[in-house]
Structures are given as structure tokens and as C-alpha cells.
Amino acid sequence: MEEVDESKQLVLQIGAALKRYRKENNMSLDDLAELTGVSKLTLGNIERGETNPTLGMIWKISKGISLPLLALFKSEDPVSLYRAGEGLRFSNEQKNWVIEPVFKNASSDIEMCRAYIQPNSSYHPEGHHVNTTEIATVMTGSIEIQVNEEIHTLNQYDTISFRADSPHSYTNHTNSETVLHIALKYGF
Structure with a gap:
């Protein structure tokens, strides 16, 4: 039997989780499309593992x-080890923002990931779930984080906490990659 590569396994896992959610909630693809703002065709392709959704698409579905x-990536293993640079990685379309989940089996209201932002680039995330708190710690480098209209400059080991459902962005003005540890605390 042919071995399925990790990215294909990821796509299949997302599709299975989405289909499971839809079935558990007695929803049609039309219902799910209305809830998420993602087309029925795209959702069907995701469920069947026929498309590799972008990070923005996954956020939109998650929020919806x-x-x-x-x-959408939950693991049933009681012990999980996530090494930097190995395993799951998601990027935005510009490839200047990459996240690695730290705990896929974390509790339902807290997520943690490592984020890498490329030199001289910015990332403007999709709005997060209502009442979500984002906590970001700079592990290497420095970053400018704009929350609403206020700009905060953080250096190595500095930490910021803010409402993630408000407009925010990350900008790396340096010539080196910046690495962040990000925790999201959901308020639902």
C-alpha cells in the first residue's frame, strides 16, 4: 500500500473533522457554507480531501x-511531543507567516503555536473568534504588533496580551526571521 505523505494526511484529517462536525450537528453542506461564508463546492472538496485549504480558509471555517x-487537527494521543521545525506547518498565501501547532490535543479553549514571520514582512490575520485573547511572546528577534490603532514593539522574551477579535497585525522590520510563541484563549 502506498504511504500517504504528511500534507495529504493533514488534508484528510481536516476534511474528516469538518464532515464529523457537520454530521454531529445535522447540517448539510449548504448549512455549513452559510455558517462559514465558504462555498459549498470548496467545503465538499475539503471534506473529500481534494483540496489543500489555506490558513486563512481554515481560520474562516474555524470561526464560522x-x-x-x-x-480540526485534534490528536487522541495522551502524550504529544512537538519539535520545532518538524510536523505540521501552515503558512499564509504570501509564505511570510508560518505557524506550527504546539499542542493539537490541547483543551477546547486554549491553543498554542510557534509562529515565524519572515524578515521585512507583515501579517494581518483574519479576525479571531469573539472574546478570544491572544498572548504572544517573542522568542527570537523583535516584532511590531499593532492592536487597533496602537503600535507595540516587543523584543526577545517580551510578552503582550490583547483581544484577538480586534484588528491586529504583526510586522517584522528586521533582516532576520522572528519567532513567537502564541497562545489563544477562547471565550466561548
Whole structure:
């Protein structure tokens, strides 16, 4: 039997989780499309593992069904080890923002990930779930984080906490990659 590569396994896992959610909630693809703002065709392709959704698409689905993002990647293992640079990685379309889930089997209201932002680039995330708190700690480098209209500059080991459902962005003005540890605490 042919071995399925990790990215294909990920796509299949997302599709299975989405289909399971839809079935458990007695929803049609039309219902899910209305709830998430993602087309029925795209959702069907995701469920069948026929498309590799972008990070923005996954956020949109997660927000629409009021599930933490990593719930779509939940692991049943009682012990999980996530090494930096190995395992799951998601990027935005520009490839200047990459996240690695730290705990896929975390509780339903807290998620943790490592985030990498490339030199001289910015990332403007989709709005997160209502009442979500984001906590970001700079592990290497420095970052400028704008929350609403206020700009905060953080250096190595500095931490910021803010309402993640408000407009925010990350900008790396340096010539080196910046690494962050991000925790999301959902308020639902």
C-alpha cells in the first residue's frame, strides 16, 4: 500500500473533522457554507480531501463553526511531543507567516503555536473568534504588533496580551526571521 505523505494526511484529517462536525450537528453542506461564508463546492472538496485549504480558509471555517482552529487537527494521543521545525506547518498565501501547532490535543479553549514571520514582512490575520485573547511572546528577534490603532514593539522574551477579535497585525522590520510563541484563549 502506498504511504500517504504528511500534507495529504493533514488534508484528510481536516476534511474528516469538518464532515464529523457537520454530521454531529445535522447540517448539510449548504448549512455549513452559510455558517462559514465558504462555498459549498470548496467545503465538499475539503471534506473529500481534494483540496489543500489555506490558513486563512481554515481560520474562516474555524470561526464560522465556533471551534478552535486546532480542533480540526485534534490528536487522541495522551502524550504529544512537538519539535520545532518538524510536523505540521501552515503558512499564509504570501509564505511570510508560518505557524506550527504546539499542542493539537490541547483543551477546547486554549491553543498554542510557534509562529515565524519572515524578515521585512507583515501579517494581518483574519479576525479571531469573539472574546478570544491572544498572548504572544517573542522568542527570537523583535516584532511590531499593532492592536487597533496602537503600535507595540516587543523584543526577545517580551510578552503582550490583547483581544484577538480586534484588528491586529504583526510586522517584522528586521533582516532576520522572528519567532513567537502564541497562545489563544477562547471565550466561548
